[in-house]
Amino acid sequence: MSPVPEIHIFSDPQDLASKAADLFLSSAEQAIAASNRFLVGLSGGTTPKTLYSILTSSSYARRLDWSKVQFLFGDERCVPPSHPDSNFAMVNETLFTPLKIPSTQIHRMRGEDPPQTAASQYEDTLRRLSAPAPGEWPVLDLILLGMGNDGHTASLFPGTTSLNEQTRWVVPNLAPQGTRSRLTLTLGVINHASVVLFLVTGPNKAHVVRQVIERQPMDPVLYPVELVQPQSGRLLWYLDRAAASQLSVSAKDESSR
Ligand code: 6PG
Numbered sequence: 330m331s332p333v334p335e336i337h338i339f340s341d342p343q344d345l346a347s348k349a350a351d352l353f354l355s356s357a358e359q360a361i362a363a364s365n366r367f368l369v370g371l372s373g374g375t376t377p378k379t380l381y382s383i384l385t386s387s388s389y390a391r392r393l394d395w396s397k398v399q400f401l402f403g404d405e406r407c408v409p410p411s412h413p414d415s416n417f418a419m420v421n422e423t424l425f426t427p428l429k430i431p432s433t434q435i436h437r438m439r440g441e442d443p444p445q446t447a448a449s450q451y452e453d454t455l456r457r458l459s460a461p462a463p464g465e466w467p468v469l470d471l472i473l474l475g476m477g478n479d480g481h482t483a484s485l486f487p488g489t490t491s492l493n494e495q496t497r498w499v500v501p502n503l504a505p506q507g508t509r510s511r512l513t514l515t516l517g518v519i520n521h522a523s524v525v526l527f528l529v530t531g532p533n534k535a536h537v538v539r540q541v542i543e544r545q546p547m548d549p550v551l552y553p554v555e556l557v558q559p560q561s562g563r564l565l566w567y568l569d570r571a572a573a574s575q576l577s578v579s580a581k582d583e584s585s586r
Contacts, residue, residue, distance in 0.1 A: 334564045336542060338573045338582045342530045345567050346379035348583065349528055352565070353384060353471065354392050356524050360470040361397045368458055370401045370472035370514065371424075372483070373416030376528045377473055378423050385427035395428055399458055403472060403519070404484035405438035407447070407501070407510035414508045415440060438512045444501030447512055451499040455518070466521040467498060474519070476529050479505070480537045480552025484513035491515060492553055516556050523562045527554070530569040538568060539575035 339345035357367040371377070383389055406414045410421075417437040425435055436454050439447040459467035474482045484502050485491050491502040494515040502511045519525060529538060540548050541555050557564065 332559060332561070332564055334542070334566055336566045336568065336573075336576075338568050338570060338576075340570055342376070342379055342569050344583075345528065345530060345569050346377075346383050349380045349473075349526065349567050350383040350389050352524075352526060352567075353380070353473075354389065356471040357393050357398060360523075361394065365397060367398045367471070368401065368469045369398060370403045370469045370519075370522070371416075371420055372403050372473040372475045372528070373405070373419060374475040376475045376530055378419065380473075380528065381420060381424040385424060390428060395430060396434070398430075399434055399436065400425070400430065401436050401455070401458070401469065402438050403474060403482075404511055404513040405440045405447075406484075406508040407440045407444055407512060408508055409441040410437060410439075412440070438499070440512065444510060444512060448497070448499040448501055451512065452497070455498055466517050469518070469522045471524045471526065472514075472519055472522040474525060474527050474554075474557070476527060476534060476537065476554050478533045478537060480541070480550070480554050482527070482554045482557060483519070484511035485516065485553040485556075487550075487553055492556060519557055520559050521562070522559060525557060525559050525562060525564050527557075527564075527566045529566065529572045532571040532574060534572050535575040538566075538572050539577075542566065542576055 360367040405416050408414050410417045438451050455467045461467050476482050479487055489502055491500050494500055498518050500515055502513050503509050504511050
């Protein structure tokens with residue numbers, strides 16, 4: 330039975346990002362105390378940029394031994410690492426370079442390689458870093474996820490076979506628009522993480538947020554984000570007021586704090 334999602338609503342994207350940075354640090358501290366390392370899967374897109382920027386600020390950066398952090402990615406576009414569409418390029422600019430993270434701690438998906446090759450190589454990376462027992466899924470300490478207004482997350486898009494993948498940890502996939510060729514962690518990996526944190530802002534996602542959080546029986550569409558149901562880890566939704574604007578239940582509104 331997957332845990333009940335923890336819904337947190339913040340007044341604006343900046344407040345959301347600062348609370349997400351607090352959660353990032355607390356998750357890291359717990360993981361490092363338990364196993365002397367922190368395996369984190371980073372999200373691409375635009376929403377997490379503010380979070381990454383806050384983590385590099387002196388008041389946050391000094392609170393963590395960054396040498397214990399291994400940085401992974403939830404998905405990548407099949408482009409070179411210097412391409413403007415590359416998730417690695419965005420995180421490198423906003424997080425890795427400012428924090429001077431050594432390349433040995435950065436594990437990007439090789440978007441420049443043939444997708445199947447890159448997917449298999451990334452599974453090898455995951456296996457090396459997480460060292461799961463034979464037949465077990467890798468366990469990341471924290472996975473950051475965004476959500477598109479079509480309900481996709483990572484590069485798990487509606488109607489794609491990636492949603493039914495039961496054994497592979499990383500698969501190539503096709504996005505409906507933009508840089509179509511992608512690489513993505515599968516739901517098996519995401520749902521075995523210790524903490525899954527969705528960061529969702531803006532009014533254009535409010536309709537999907539309502540369905541996901543308050544799924545009505547008659548709702549015919551099942552969005553990919555609804556398949557994120559951690560086996561035993563925590564599932565948190567960090568929403569700004571705009572993204573939560575169609576929710577009818579009284580979720581945990583942090584904006585008053
Ligand atoms: C990507 C992300 C993708 C993103 C959502 C939301 O590669 O773009 O993995 O899943 O999180 O599309 O994107 P925004 O944060 O830009 O709205």
